[in-house]
Amino acid sequence: MKRVELRVMDMHCTSCALRLQELEDLLAGVIRVEASYRKGKMTVTFDESKVTVKDLVAGARKLGYTAVE
Amino acid sequence: MAALIAALITGFTTGGLSCMAVQGGLLASSLAQLIEKDLLGKRGGRDQWNIGLPIFLFLISKLAAYTILGGLLGGLGKFFQLNPLSQAVLQFIIAFFIIGNALRMLNVHPIFRYFTFEPPAFITRLIRKKTRQAGSFATPIMLGAMTVLIPCGVTQTMMAAAIATGDVLSGAALMFAFTLGASPVFFLLSYFATKLGALTEKYFTRIAAVVLIVFGLLAVNSGLNLLGSRYSFSSLAEGVVSALEVRHQGQASATPGTDLVLNVVDRGYRPKRLHAPAGVPLTLTLVTKEVHSCSRAFLIPALDYGVILLATGEEKVQIPPQEPGTILPFTCSMGMYSGEIIFDL
Numbered sequence A: 001m002k003r004v005e006l007r008v009m010d011m012h013c014t015s016c017a018l019r020l021q022e023l024e025d026l027l028a029g030v031i032r033v034e035a036s037y038r039k040g041k042m043t044v045t046f047d048e049s050k051v052t053v054k055d056l057v058a059g060a061r062k063l064g065y066t067a068v069e
Numbered sequence B: 001m002a003a004l005i006a007a008l009i010t011g012f013t014t015g016g017l018s019c020m021a022v023q024g025g026l027l028a029s030s031l032a033q034l035i036e037k038d039l040l041g042k043r044g045g046r047d048q049w050n051i052g053l054p055i056f057l058f059l060i061s062k063l064a065a066y067t068i069l070g071g072l073l074g075g076l077g078k079f080f081q082l083n084p085l086s087q088a089v090l091q092f093i094i095a096f097f098i099i100g101n102a103l104r105m106l107n108v109h110p111i112f113r114y115f116t117f118e119p120p121a122f123i124t125r126l127i128r129k130k131t132r133q134a135g136s137f138a139t140p141i142m143l144g145a146m147t148v149l150i151p152c153g154v155t156q157t158m159m160a161a162a163i164a165t166g167d168v169l170s171g172a173a174l175m176f177a178f179t180l181g182a183s184p185v186f187f188l189l190s191y192f193a194t195k196l197g198a199l200t201e202k203y204f205t206r207i208a209a210v211v212l213i214v215f216g217l218l219a220v221n222s223g224l225n226l227l228g229s230r231y232s233f234s235s236l237a238e239g240v241v242s243a244l245e246v247r248h249q250g251q252a253s254a255t256p257g258t259d260l261v262l263n264v265v266d267r268g269y270r271p272k273r274l275h276a277p278a279g280v281p282l283t284l285t286l287v288t289k290e291v292h293s294c295s296r297a298f299l300i301p302a303l304d305y306g307v308i309l310l311a312t313g314e315e316k317v318q319i320p321p322q323e324p325g326t327i328l329p330f331t332c333s334m335g336m337y338s339g340e341i342i343f344d345l
Helices: A014-020 A053-062 B002-023 B026-043 B049-078 B084-105 B110-115 B121-132 B138-149 B153-165 B168-191 B198-226 B233-244
Strands: A002-008 A030-036 A041-046 B259-265 B268-270 B273-277 B282-288 B297-300 B305-308 B313-319 B327-332 B338-344
Touching (some): A014 A030, B002 B168, B002 B198, B049 B138, B049 B153, B084 B198, B273 B282, B297 B313, B305 B313
Antiparallel strands (some): A030 A041, B282 B313, B327 B338
16 A cells, blocks of 8 residues: 655646546546645555556546646 | 625626636536436437436526525524624625635636635545436436535635625525526536537636626725725725716705705615715705615714615614715615715815
């Protein structure tokens, strides 16, 4: 189990945080996504044997966001 | 009635847009996807009319939820008897909040992101789970009701206005009118959510932000009127207009021993500027005839005088002698309509 904090500066509303939570469904191995529009970042708890940070970044891009470690 | 019409127009002009800007079309697009998946997928797009039904149910549910919320907020406001000063402070807070939200929408600086309410993670998680549960009309109804948990900036402002009514029915009516006004735009947004590109969304966000700034400045104006300030935008504009007019044109004056008469109408006070002699007590007669707007809640902040006028009738206000050159502003309790009495030499 690993936790990583990613900056997501292109969120433009509080519901973007809600959208980023979709990573929990999109990627097997993502356990929890805590995204904050105010802070412009998300904290992801994931199973590193199933998913990598690179996958998280790619997943965020698929949802329309640029995540940076 | 005027407040309800204003709320309806606010909903129609900025409410729907703000919902789109703040919520980013998320609930709407989730709903649209849900509908398409649930109905089009099963029926092969045969029954096009049914696509709008879940959106309609969503909006009806949202309308009911916000009306109840408005009633609760109005009831809450009953416990806070607002005097003109606290109403002015409330207006300034609303203005600060609205303008901050507009600057956030314009991406002026990340600090303005703190002007928006960020629902706790467990609420967003709950909403997301409900969104995923496709398959029945209960979902849009549930989602519609849940929007009370993630109100947009303009909605939050209207919620503050519902508190300020201090009455359950008025608060409920205000939120009903606002949500009803916002519904057409929200409906169209939901219907065409998938067709709205990022550029369109950005464009509408900017329009909503500009409209919000105007509303913010109007709130500042109301606050200044409630404080009896001569420097409210409406007073300054009135000053400019009257400077261009022939003196006393469209104004009224009184001689010692006579009444000053002010006609209270739905859209404010006529005339807006009264002239009176200084140094003598005066009687100001407020005349109403089938008036149903907030202009009936009449205040003279400097005299700490306030009255709720009858829809039709007369009310006499005793004004003590004033120094020459004194200007006595009067306003409605919302700070929307204002005027002044000038005590001449």
